[in-house]
Amino acid sequence: MATFVFLYFATVIVTAASLVVVLRNPIYSALSLLVMFFHVAGLYVTLHAEFLAAIQIIVYAGAILVLYLFVVMLLNVKREERYNQQGTVALFLGVVLLTEAVLLAVSRSFAVATPDPGPEGAAKAVGNTESIGEVLYSTYLFPFEIASLILLVAMIGAVILSKKGIMESK
Amino acid sequence: MFETSIKLALTISQIGVVMGVVLLTVAVLTLLERKVLSWMQDRMGPMEVGPYGVLQPVADGLKLFFKEDLIPAGANKILFSLAPIIVLVPALIGYAVIPFGPNWTIDVLGVEFKPFVISDINIGVLYILAFTSIGAYGVILGGWASNSKYSLLGGLRSAAQLISYELNVGLAIVGVLLLSGSLSLVEITESQAGGFWNWFAFDPLPFPQFIAFVVFLIASVAETNRLPFDLPEAESELVAGFFTEYSGMRFAFFFMAEYANMILVSCMATVLFFGGWHAPFPFLQAPGNFAWVTGIFWFTAKVYFFLFLFFWIRATLPRLRYDQLMRFGWKVLLPIALGNVVVTSVLAYIFPN
Incomplete structure (x- = not known):
């Protein structure tokens, strides 16, 4: 049963992710990205990471992708002006990623590692949200603070970009 | 296998009952x-249909059912048909976690079953x-797929409004989460038992969430696109906003989604701030096995109170201008909600329950 569910989610994720790149209409691309986000959230649920699943939908599907759609609809990019000049970059990145995938597949088939059952059992015992909170504010406090600092910088940058006169006013 | 099928049958009938009640309430609300x-x-x-006009929803439904289903020329057919469904499904799916009665677990032929909540998930x-x-x-796609300028503008306005006010809804809830220590609506209800002074909106210690409740209420009026925040469908400027081009059952879907969202938001206000199914005074709650009767009564009464509040606001206030709406959301509501989070967390640390 679990394998079937995983196979379903995995197939849809891979298909939707390729559709994002292949489809010509940017609106359809954004929609297949939405389908992909939903199925990634589904994978999280099967891993008992309900909190992550909900955050995945709220942040990515609910906020970021809506803004994408917003911009795509407002700009109405013309067919010719779209991303035609990126062949070289795409080739380079594709080769790197493909090599990585092949290497991973080969190394995985030699060393069959049993997955570490540690954190999942603990997460089930006290509840997923609590365990994430405890780990985030103790073990990973430093990365957490760095992330918040980066977000703060981005926020200040957005304010400065949108208020052009703010620097010259003095 | 037997247990699984029993469980499936129980859950499906429960979903059927809840959806039936919700859709019936939608019909009642259109008249109300x-x-x-x-x-x-x-x-x-x-006053025309039935005694005192009570059969008006039936007439409206039949009328919408027999209307011609138009798809404008140049519209994107797939997205145009998909948009009403994307709007309606999220509005109905939220009821899966709303507890409308006591948190009981009964035993049906060896299967554990919670009769008054479809699914008690911990998030x-x-x-x-x-x-x-x-x-x-659904709103933004419906506006875009109609291939009409009014619809597109309505859809874009609505997307901006929904994103802005969603944030305020989320932040207003944080205070309640801090006090109850749980994301499960069942547990949030349980921690408000025993009289209205324990409801989070009034609970004096550590900090009453009444301000957060007001922020939540205003933001949810904006999220459901009701007056005075109904800019996406402002009749006088945008014809009908994102569903200008819709007719027949597709229009009915948008309409039902709006009312279903109103009921959902009222249920959330009831559960989060007003004690869910708990009676305002302990003696108003039936003892023992009959607690569910008063439980469902009080839950329904509170939800209808909030629904009445929606109509009351609509009858009282004029519509905001678009820049006023954005300024109010970001410069007034957001700081208040953030301040409430800070004050609540400090006071909850000083006076732990």
């Missing part, structure tokens, strides 16, 4: 809104927030 508005404006309201609040944010897609 017109009646309440007309009473407030010293009119009679619909109930986030679940509802996640699905309400999906509703924005």
